[in-house]
Amino acid sequence: MVADDNARAIFGPEGDRLFSDTGRWLQFECNGQAQAVNGQFVVPEGGAVSIADLLEQAYNQLDPPSPVWSASPNGTTVAMVTQLPTWLWIDDGYWNGGFTARASTPSGRVWAEARVHPLSAVWEFGDGSTVRCNAGSAYAPGAGNGGSSCTHTFRHSTAGTSGISLTVTVTFAVEGVTSQGTTVALGELSRTSAPVVVQVAEIQAIETQGR
Secondary structure (H helix, E strand, O other): OEOOOOOOOEEOOOOOEEEEOOOOEEOEEEOOEEEOEOOEOOEEOOOEEEHHHHHHHHHHHOOOOOOOEEEEOOOOOOOEEOOOEEEEEEOHHHHOOOOEEEEEOOOOOOEEEEEEEEEEEEEEEOOOOEEEEOOOOOOOOOOOHHHOOOEEEOOOOOOOOOOEEEEEEEEEEEEEEEOOOOEEEEEEEEEEOOOEEEOEEOOOOOOOOOO
């Protein structure tokens, strides 16, 4: 009945365009008369799917891992320091990881892929403060305070406590790309790192002779 549903569109009862696994749609005839098969007069060879269903499947399969981050000082082996900026950054391999998920017909002829693009990182600290930034920059000795786009300055030490918890949440924009050459926005999703308890130290100094 239909040799290629890319060339001749087939629509379902809800008005959504359908595709078969092979592109072919069949019709059963008896004595020259078309006969319904399960209520349909054209039957998809290999099953029928809609692009919207494939996009939903791809989105639901998309599962980026928890963020991978670093800090300098890291707050675990080396304490962070009050009144001085702590550098924070998302590891480049994670920020530019290109996490994707694909849903397709069995042959792979018709498919939809969900892809993520990072939007922001929000750092949350056990002292109630937050920092919103992008990936940040890895610390390099001698870079100075102006070398990073993501820092946080602690005002109080954790001396006498177990430390404070640090987490970071990365929010992604999700887009869908399909075998039909279309690209659509699918919304956003976020992933949060497991909490890490960090220590914040205070450098003691004694002022003498007005200095």
